[in-house]
Amino acid sequence: xxxxxVVSFAQLPNVRSEDKRNEVEMLMPVIxxxxxxxxxxxxxxxxxxxxxxxxxVGAPFSFVTGLDAVGAWPPIQESHxxxxxxxxxxxxxxxxxxxxxxxxxxxxxxxxxxxxxxxxMVLQLDPYCVAPLWPDSISVAALQARAWLxxxxxxxxxxxxxxxxxxxxxxxxxxxLSEERDPATLLEEPYLVSPLRRHDCPPLSDGxxxxxxAAGDLAREVCERPAWxxxxxxxxxxxxxxxxxxxxxxxxxxAGRHAGGTDVEVAELHAPFTHQEPILREALELGxxxxxxxxxxALAANAMMVAGLTRIGEAARRIIDGSAxxxxxxxxxxxxxxxxxVCVMEAR
Amino acid sequence: xxxxxxxEPVRSIRAPARLEYRFTAGAAQSRFLRxxxxxxxxxxxxxxxxxxxxxPRGACAADxxxxxxxxxxxxxxxxxxxxxxxxxxxxxxxxxxxxxxTILLDGADIGLMHLIQEVEADQVHMGMRVEAVWSPPEExxxxxxxxxxxxxxxxxxxxxxxxxxxx
Ligand SMILES: [Zn+2]
Numbered sequence: 001x002x003x004x005x006v007v008s009f010a011q012l013p014n015v016r017s018e019d020k021r022n023e024v025e026m027l028m029p030v031i032x033x034x035x036x037x038x039x040x041x042x043x044x045x046x047x048x049x050x051x052x053x054x055x056x057v058g059a060p061f062s063f064v065t066g067l068d069a070v071g072a073w074p075p076i077q078e079s080h081x082x083x084x085x086x087x088x089x090x091x092x093x094x095x096x097x098x099x100x101x102x103x104x105x106x107x108x109x110x111x112x113x114x115x116x117x118x119x120x121m122v123l124q125l126d127p128y129c130v131a132p133l134w135p136d137s138i139s140v141a142a143l144q145a146r147a148w149l150x151x152x153x154x155x156x157x158x159x160x161x162x163x164x165x166x167x168x169x170x171x172x173x174x175x176x177l178s179e180e181r182d183p184a185t186l187l188e189e190p191y192l193v194s195p196l197r198r199h200d201c202p203p204l205s206d207g208x209x210x211x212x213x214a215a216g217d218l219a220r221e222v223c224e225r226p227a228w229x230x231x232x233x234x235x236x237x238x239x240x241x242x243x244x245x246x247x248x249x250x251x252x253x254x255a256g257r258h259a260g261g262t263d264v265e266v267a268e269l270h271a272p273f274t275h276q277e278p279i280l281r282e283a284l285e286l287g288x289x290x291x292x293x294x295x296x297x298a299l300a301a302n303a304m305m306v307a308g309l310t311r312i313g314e315a316a317r318r319i320i321d322g323s324a325x326x327x328x329x330x331x332x333x334x335x336x337x338x339x340x341x342v343c344v345m346e347a348r
Numbered sequence: 349x350x351x352x353x354x355x356e357p358v359r360s361i362r363a364p365a366r367l368e369y370r371f372t373a374g375a376a377q378s379r380f381l382r383x384x385x386x387x388x389x390x391x392x393x394x395x396x397x398x399x400x401x402x403x404p405r406g407a408c409a410a411d412x413x414x415x416x417x418x419x420x421x422x423x424x425x426x427x428x429x430x431x432x433x434x435x436x437x438x439x440x441x442x443x444x445x446x447x448x449x450t451i452l453l454d455g456a457d458i459g460l461m462h463l464i465q466e467v468e469a470d471q472v473h474m475g476m477r478v479e480a481v482w483s484p485p486e487e488x489x490x491x492x493x494x495x496x497x498x499x500x501x502x503x504x505x506x507x508x509x510x511x512x513x514x515x
Contacts, residue, residue: 022374025406028414042412058369068405071412115369123365132363 004096005219005226006320006345008037009313011209014176014301017113018206023052023062026208027069027109034210035105039222042071045212046101048078049092051085051108052305055120066109077101084108085209085309086270086331086341092213093232102218109208110305117204117304124334126239137335138201142193144246144336145275149195151247158274159183162199162299165274169296174310176301177203202272207303209310227319227327227345231259234341241336252283252330252340259328259342266291266318267328268311272298276337280330284342294318308332312343319347376406379418381490387482391456393417399457403492422454423480423495426506428514429459432469445469451478451498452514459514462492466499474515475505 010033018026035042048070052063063080072078079095081087085108092104121137135143149155160183169178181199192198219226235251235258237244255261267290271277277292286292293299295314298307308331315329326346333339373381376392380403383390392404392415399408400419408415430449433442447469450459464472465481478498488494 019372020375022372022377022406025374025376025414028407028412031412058367065405068407068409069412071408071410073410111372113370114372115367120367127363128361132361 002097002099002215003219003228004093004213004215005223005228006211006312006316007214007219007223007226008034008212009209009316009320010034010037010211011174011306011310011313012207013174014203014205014207014303016176016204016206018111019113023057023066023109023111023208024068026206027066027107027210030208031069031105031107031210034107034212038103038212038214040103040212040214040218045103045105046077047092047095047104048072048076049080049088049095049104049106051081051083051088051106051309052110053082055123056110056112056114056117056304058115066107070105084305084307084331084333085211086312086329086343087234087308087333089211089213089309089312089343090232090234090341093229096213096215102215104213105210106213106309107208107210108306108309110303111206112204112302112304113206121335130241138193138196140241140335141201141273141276142196143241145195145200145273147246148275148279153275153278155187155195156183157278158200159186161271161274161277162186165293165296165299166199168294169300172295172300174301175296176205178296178300196273200274202298202302202307203300205301205303205307207301207306207310209306209313211309211313211316223320225320225322225347227316228348229343230346231261231344232342233258234339236334236339239334239338244336244338246336247279249279249283249337249340252280252337252342255340255342256284259344261328261342261344264290264326264328264344265324266294266315267330268293268295268297268315269330270298270308270311270332272302272307272332274299276332279337284328284330308341315343316345319345322347374406376404376415378490380404384492384494385488385490387423387485387488387494389421389423389453391419391421393419400455401458402453402456402460419455421456423482424501425451425453425456425460425478426511427464427472427474427476427478428452428511429474430464430472432472447472449478449498452511457514462495463497464499465497473505475508475511477501477503477506
């Protein structure tokens with residue numbers, strides 16, 4: 001494998017509603033910040049790939065307008081995934097393995113404020129037997145939470161994840177939701193969709209993020225401490241919720257094994273709902289010595305299509321700034337952790 | 349015979365879906381739309397390549413930089429390409445045949461799409477000079493419909509060289 005590293009990452013502060021700026025106006029500053037942070041001239045970036053979802057905007061090919069923020073003239077090598085930007089990162093990493101290009105721009109954007117997100121997410125479900133029932137995204141997550149609790153867990157574990165995530169988010173200027181709460185008082189609040197309380201769910205966020213990857217000597221040249229990608233893998237489970245054991249995450253476990261996700265100091269896990277964090281921790285066999293989601297995670301800011309790439313960006317940032325030597329970023333897609341990506345990074 | 353041989357196959361299901369969205373015009377397009385109410389066409393110039401974009405989207409798509417400088421462009425220009433619509437479709441408000449055209453407004457570097465009226469469809473041609481016919485001020489809103497259509501000015505055709513870069 002060719003050595004590829006994250007050398008720069010930028011994100012917008014997550015907000016409930018970006019009602020002044022369109023997607024291009026949101027992307028321009030964040031892409032510029034990532035490019036300038038890398039020190040690689042814009043016109044020398046070899047490959048560009050984005051992650052976004054037309055269903056969020058309600059418009060076909062909305063990612064094409066996002067390209068206005070890139071500067072695609074003379075024509076560039078460009079691609080797109082209709083997924084979280086973490087999978088755009090995967091495509092960029094594969095593209096750099098070809099060996100003919102040395103750098104890539106990865107970006108993603110998502111506005112949850114434009115439509116009824118809980119219902120929009122229904123359209124990712126089985127269109128014949130599940131989607132016509134319109135089970136909204138929180139209800140689907142609640143099914144998983146219920147199954148997990150019945151496998152031998154307590155609601156207090158979920159409240160502790162919520163309290164810790166929102167407390168840690170106070171140190172993250174990009175987070176949308178941060179507060180100091182006692183887990184015990186959280187449990188006194190009413191259910192939103194049983195067994196999920198409001199604090200068990202992510203905020204609705206608008207946001208954007210951009211990342212620069214560089215290979216080999218270029219990475220060493222432009223970055224003092226590149227976050228070298230030592231392993232990157234993604235795995236998927238069956239579409240049908242009824243054929244899966246929702247209390248575990250075998251696809252995360254498999255991706256983690258293939259990516260070599262051991263001995264990490266920090267892990268940023270994409271767990272939009274509180275009960276999903278312990279499921280992911282167990283799948284990745286993360287011990288108590290691993291710092292999980294110091295950014296506050298998706299419970300503090302959950303811009304759709306952005307939150308996964310942001311986990312990897314946050315994990316990379318801790319290598320680049322010298323606060324960790326080995327970190328893990330995780331991203332999820334689909335209902336109830338259906339598809340999972342693990343990216344392991346290290347200092348060398 | 350098993351059930352799978354005797355059961356009538358289901359060939360289709362109905363699964364109605366309805367989702368309502370808001371649209372964010374953004375800062376640049378909002379200012380463009382607001383100026384239409386005043387009978388003005390607002391564009392933006394790229395600080396790098398100098399190109400003038402209308403309607404502005406806040407960015408130069410070629411350079412990927414913000415276009416902050418605002419300039420007003422003329423409400424007249426040159427037809428660069430056009431299409432005669434002869435096909436009926438749902439929600440059609442105009443009687444066919446009618447003409448949709450890309451119009452290079454004087455001072456702009458990108459065409460604006462609009463209707464050409466007050467002329468027979470078979471008379472519309474590349475290089476034809478046209479001008480905006482605005483709605484009365486009290487009927488205008490933040491929409492391109494504040495310009496009802498464009499019509500020929502009667503000026504001589506623009507030379508092909510003047511718009512060849514924009515076809
Ligand atoms: Zn330009």
